Amino acid sequence: MEKLAIDGGAKAVTQPVPPPLHGIMDVGDEEIAAVTAVLRSQRIFRFLPGEPDEAAQLEEWYRKNCGSEYALAVGCGGTGALICALTGLGIGSGDEVIVPGYTYVATAAACLSVGAIPVLAEVDESLTLDPADVERRITPHTRAIIPVHMRGVPCDMDRLMDVARRHNLLVLEDCAQANGGMYKGRMLGSIGHAGAFSLQHYKVITAGEGGIVVTNDGNVYRRAAMKHDSAMFFWREDENWETFAGENFRMCNMRAALALVQLQRMPDILQKCRGIKRRIHAALEKIEGIECQRINCADGDCGIVAAFMLPTADLARRFGEALQAEGVPAGSIYNKLIPDRHIYCYWDYVMEKRTSDPSGWPWTAARRPIEYRADMLPRTLDILGRTIQVTITQHWSDELVDEVIGAIEKVAGGIL
Numbered sequence: 001m002e003k004l005a006i007d008g009g010a011k012a013v014t015q016p017v018p019p020p021l022h023g024i025m026d027v028g029d030e031e032i033a034a035v036t037a038v039l040r041s042q043r044i045f046r047f048l049p050g051e052p053d054e055a056a057q058l059e060e061w062y063r064k065n066c067g068s069e070y071a072l073a074v075g076c077g078g079t080g081a082l083i084c085a086l087t088g089l090g091i092g093s094g095d096e097v098i099v100p101g102y103t104y105v106a107t108a109a110a111c112l113s114v115g116a117i118p119v120l121a122e123v124d125e126s127l128t129l130d131p132a133d134v135e136r137r138i139t140p141h142t143r144a145i146i147p148v149h150m151r152g153v154p155c156d157m158d159r160l161m162d163v164a165r166r167h168n169l170l171v172l173e174d175c176a177q178a179n180g181g182m183y184k185g186r187m188l189g190s191i192g193h194a195g196a197f198s199l200q201h202y203k204v205i206t207a208g209e210g211g212i213v214v215t216n217d218g219n220v221y222r223r224a225a226m227k228h229d230s231a232m233f234f235w236r237e238d239e240n241w242e243t244f245a246g247e248n249f250r251m252c253n254m255r256a257a258l259a260l261v262q263l264q265r266m267p268d269i270l271q272k273c274r275g276i277k278r279r280i281h282a283a284l285e286k287i288e289g290i291e292c293q294r295i296n297c298a299d300g301d302c303g304i305v306a307a308f309m310l311p312t313a314d315l316a317r318r319f320g321e322a323l324q325a326e327g328v329p330a331g332s333i334y335n336k337l338i339p340d341r342h343i344y345c346y347w348d349y350v351m352e353k354r355t356s357d358p359s360g361w362p363w364t365a366a367r368r369p370i371e372y373r374a375d376m377l378p379r380t381l382d383i384l385g386r387t388i389q390v391t392i393t394q395h396w397s398d399e400l401v402d403e404v405i406g407a408i409e410k411v412a413g414g415i416l
């Protein structure tokens, strides 16, 4: 048996691994030209009279590709998109919203921003919301569910929509990490009552910062738009606005121009990542003792992360360390030594119900006692503790993929 690199053997991966980033790594002359053209035109603000500007074109892309009646571009990221969507859906003070215990903290923060109470639910072996656990956590105060397509892997939308239908709940898809992902032929974001995308630096494609809300409901759209711009009714006088105080979450044309070029790159990014993930999964399936992440819709998976589970957290930690020594940037997801903002027990202001002022709102608006504990989702922590993840990018060469697979096989041979 080959000596593992962690024990002083030669590294399995001999070439540099590109950074775990996608669209931003492809920014080139086209993006520079598009942003420069907006600057030269001096039409940065989006609601000037005239042609459909870049922000409107960006919305049009999402409307068309999601098959949604309405799309709203926001300049302030997936968090802003979630806040606008929640506002659009009419979620507010004291309403309970079920969110997975494995998502970026922003999903819960967006609920709190509109006054809603995040109710945490378990993820399953797909690392996405477990529909059975969602159903267990429904109370008379529950208004909505936020399925999060984590690491580009679609949630089990059929079952989640069924739960929502039976309990009369709204569904807001958090697609921040899953731009371009699909579920049974439909673009993620278009299945629930609304969808929210992120266009920040770390996502499949980027506008620098930015996000998109999609929905088929004109009322949801108008409320979301009102939230995104406190003067929305001035820019679009033709709409029938229900006015209330909004923020300034507007998208500007420079960011939209950047995103429009990046959208053209997205099919290629996804196709390459999906192909690499398929190869890695095919190799993993042959290794005894390794269980691949369950994928709810393989064709729609963005392919940006390969994840697999080991029998115990201790094995996963050792496996992750050995893989890193081989030159693979991988690790177990839940490792008590490394706080991760994507795991609920590290969301300190949620766990401790902290607020920006002494009022304690919105927890004071909760309609029943709500408590959070670091060990409240044992299944989520167990699964995450046993899961190793490797971020794939479109810039992995065939040789690098071969070496990464070789490294996983080598470590499995030495440790399992």
Ligand SMILES: Cc1ncc(COP(=O)(O)O)c(C=O)c1O
Residues within 6 Å of the ligand: 076, 077, 078, 079, 080, 103, 104, 106, 107, 148, 174, 176, 177, 198, 199, 200, 210, 211
């Ligand atoms: C699942 C998820 N939801 C929401 C967000 C928030 O997006 P943004 O950082 O663009 O506000 C992120 C960003 O990392 C995310 O990963």
